[in-house]
Amino acid sequence: MPQPIETRRHSAAHVMAAAVKRLFPEAKLGVGPVIENGFYYDIDISRPVTNDDVKAITKEMRKILKENPAFTRMDISLDEAIKLFQDLGQTYKVELLNDLKTKGTTKVSAEEAQDVDPQNVGMVSIYRTGEFTDLCRGPHVTEAKEIGDGWKLTKIAGVYWRGKDTNPQMQRIYGLCFDTAAELEAYEVMMAEAEKRDHRKLGKELGLFVFSELVGPGLPLWTPRGTTVRELLNDFVWQLRKPYGYERVTIPHITKKDLYETSGHWAKYAEDLFKIKTREDHLYAMKPMNCPHHTQIYASEQRSYRQLPIRYAETTMVYRDEQSGELSGLSRVLSITQDDAHVFCRVSQVRDEAEKVWDIIQRFYNAFGFTLTPRFSRRDMAKPEKYQGSAEDWDKAEASLKGMLEEKKINWVDGPGEAAFYGPKIDFMAKDSIGRTWQVATIQLDFTQPKNLDVFCINEAGEREQVVMIHCAIMGSIERFMSVLIEHYAGAFPLWLSPVQVMILPVADRHNDFAFALAKELKERGLRVEVDDSTESVGKKIRNAEKGKAPRMLVVGDKEMEGGPLTVRVRGEADQKSLPKEAFIAECLKMVEEKAT
Ligand SMILES: [Zn+2]
Ligand SMILES: [Zn+2]
Structure with a gap:
């Protein structure tokens, strides 16, 4: 039974820290939590981390995975832990442990906090991986090789210890980690595609x-x-x-x-x-x-x-x-x-x-081709004090929402503890054309x-x-x-939604008047039309209209002016076609009516 991906992500962070310690024995470690799709670890080596360092760390990580050390947990007293990390020169960890002693939590960020265990006051857990020891609440894999090969170190960022700019600067090394190498690759392809589509x-x-x-x-x-x-x-x-x-x-x-x-x-x-x-x-x-x-x-x-x-x-x-x-x-x-x-x-x-x-x-999201997954965001029954309103109203309202979800016979996700303090909800997640999900x-x-x-x-x-x-x-x-x-x-809105539905491209100056008359007629029929009357060649005009993502282009020259059918180019298609004006208008209006994609 493979470990949950979060466990493997966090274990990868430990292996990265272990590799850093081998290459930079003086390195001081901050925190290393799991994040969406991967992990990071904050380290202090008194200078910026370079891309070459990242390469070396990656190589060392591979070596460690081959050595396949076990992850062993030990529960020790807080005072023993403080002594241990003092001896190791890990001053940031000592600071966290002192916080735990005085404030009951090591909270640096929401992602990684160790709290006093009410069952086990005065104790903390540490994990050993080979020669490397870390303060950690776990859980972890049992052996390093369970992390697999779906990981990669991605980027470095300068950060301040605990996010305060009066504190020392540290280097945050990020990594991705997935179930398999194929999943990692698919994710990277998706992100490259996302970058091309950046809405800004x-x-x-x-x-x-x-x-x-x-x-x-x-x-x-x-x-x-x-x-x-x-x-x-x-x-x-x-x-x-x-x-x-x-x-x-x-x-x-x-x-x-x-x-x-x-x-x-x-x-x-x-x-x-x-x-x-x-x-x-x-x-x-x-x-x-x-x-x-x-x-x-x-x-x-x-x-x-x-x-x-x-x-x-x-x-x-x-x-x-x-x-x-x-x-x-x-x-x-x-x-x-x-x-x-x-x-x-x-x-x-x-x-x-x-x-x-x-x-x-x-109906709204279907029109754009998003697939929706609802989440039933309900109370955390163990923490009734978090919610306002009568328990009876909550019971009834949650039962109504749940009954509705069950009756629909669709996939839905249960979200205990995801309710707002003022009531339960259904949240919808939409999957977009490149596989990303958005709430x-x-x-x-x-x-x-x-x-x-x-x-x-x-x-x-x-x-x-x-x-x-x-x-x-x-x-x-x-x-x-x-x-x-x-x-x-990717900016190519369907025709009904395009700000410019039809771009008219006159071949030469002498076709401009005709182009504007045609635009006026199409506008009167309810279409959004623009004319490119620049002095560019018609080839350039077509390329510009493609870049502007106009779903339809009309190239007008002598033949069109003499009353022939329209020459129509469809966005994304290489060939042009001839269509009588009325047929073209009817086709466009039908697409608008049907919100065709
Ligand atoms: Zn840990
Ligand atoms: Zn409101």
Whole structure:
């Protein structure tokens, strides 16, 4: 039975550290956790690590794997451990152990922390691999060879010990580690493909969005082309929502601090809020979310159970103050457009409503060819203190969601402990065209905001009954969804979604007037058309249009001007074809109608 991949990744980190110690006996080690797809180890050799060093370390690691030492665990007392690592000159480990002694944890990062074991206070575990000893909570493989050959050291980064720039600098060596060499290779091929599709690069080439030094980082400005795509996506969501009884609402982008104090967000998220002081010295905030505002529309009148569910939808920007170092393309921005919606319903209506949201999510993501896997994010039953709301409501709501998942007879993932503190949810993972998965839509139940903001209905017995809120954005953040979509399609949007659907390419200057007249006609029929009237050769114009990812090109010359059929080029196809104008228009409109991919 092979060990879980995380165990092998972490064991590979130990072998790397062992190799480093052989080559650099003076090296001091920091932490070496498992990360997505691999591992890293922070080391201090008093100088930067070079690519040649990495080669040498890799060679030494191979040697160690051949020697195949066992991984042996020992439990020793904290004081013994401190003495041991002092003798080994591992001062960073000694610091961690002293932390463990005084604070009960070695927490440096979420990935690797050793906590005092309540069953075994005053003890820690260490692992020996050949001559190498490390402080570690495990688990590990039993012999080094179980790590296999699906690994590779990838890159080096300079970091500070414990992330503080007043601490010594260390070198972080990263590695990938998979079950097999074939899986490692497949991953590298995928990442190379991902790099070619980078949305920051493609977004610029396709003219979808720009950034301005004056406006600031993390604040994308959407061009007419980018705005066209955003609007089409948003219209599509609305088209799916409307039959289910959603109503549109509109709220201001700022609010008095009081709203977030009452909702509980101020206490939790005050740091992430953009705050505004008014001339009268009142404190306002830019909204980081829309839910509390929407509750105020609901609560503006007394609601009978007969009116429920009430469903509000609004596509609007929210603002979150992030550290500028974290901002990246469209994936991490300060101004986030949400296609937000909130359903107010009774606990007994959760199942029905969740079904409807699911249907919208399914249809939306299917249209782009994403495969979805839902995750049932529920309570960690061992930690009831983590969750707000009555256990009875949680039981009912979780049972509704689970019943729905089971009935659908699809693959789903169980997520104990993945619920939010305010309610259970279903999270959807989408697999894109190159095999990467992204967390996308969620169906998120919320018992807490209705309680904090006193959102209720009058039930059959004439009593006040607290309602449940379902947060159900379909794209979530349009910015992030656009980044995923651009990379999924490598910028080649299907015709219905392309900002420019038809590019008209006049062969010579004398065909320009005809080209513009044709463009006008196609526009009147509902297509998005542009004319390339530059002085380039027609060959160059075709290459440019291909680069701009226009799904259709029309080459117009003398024959077309004399009333002949249109000469049509389809994106990605070498041959051109002749089509009568009406047939061409009908074909395009049909593709739009069907959202053909
Ligand atoms: Zn370890
Ligand atoms: Zn919400």
